[in-house]
Amino acid sequence: xxxxxxxxxxxxxxxxxxxxxxxxxxxxxxxxxxxxxxxxxxxxxxxxxxxxxxxxxxxxxxxxxxxxxxxxxxxxxxxxxxxxxxxxxxxxxxxxxxxxxxxxxxxxxxxxxxxxxx
Numbered sequence: 001x002x003x004x005x006x007x008x009x010x011x012x013x014x015x016x017x018x019x020x021x022x023x024x025x026x027x028x029x030x031x032x033x034x035x036x037x038x039x040x041x042x043x044x045x046x047x048x049x050x051x052x053x054x055x056x057x058x059x060x061x062x063x064x065x066x067x068x069x070x071x072x073x074x075x076x077x078x079x080x081x082x083x084x085x086x087x088x089x090x091x092x093x094x095x096x097x098x099x100x101x102x103x104x105x106x107x108x109x110x111x112x113x114x115x116x117x118x
Contacts, residue, residue: 022102036096044093
């Protein structure tokens with residue numbers, strides 16, 4: 001395990017969710033949604049490529065060949081589980097395309113609202 005060179009707790013802060021899902025940042029909500037989907041897809045692709053590289057190396061070291069992997073046929077249960085994972089992936093990567101983007105960028109953010117409304 002790698003040694004930490006600094007104390008990560010000194011850089012910690014509470015997470016404040018931004019209220020920007022309906023904000024228009026690039027002048028057009030469609031362009032915002034496309035950019036969000038593109039960035040999400042790129043992150044997913046690279047994460048999966050890196051994981052596959054690790055798995056291929058481990059499998060190769062254990063004697064599993066590429067031909068064995070190509071010949072594998074999933075069970076019906078695996079297919080159903082993978083379809084659910086696929087649907088979650090599509091929502092995660094392309095879900096931004098369904099946003100309306102009708103909130104101005106400078107609209108108030110309830111996460112930062114300190115006014116007492118009781």
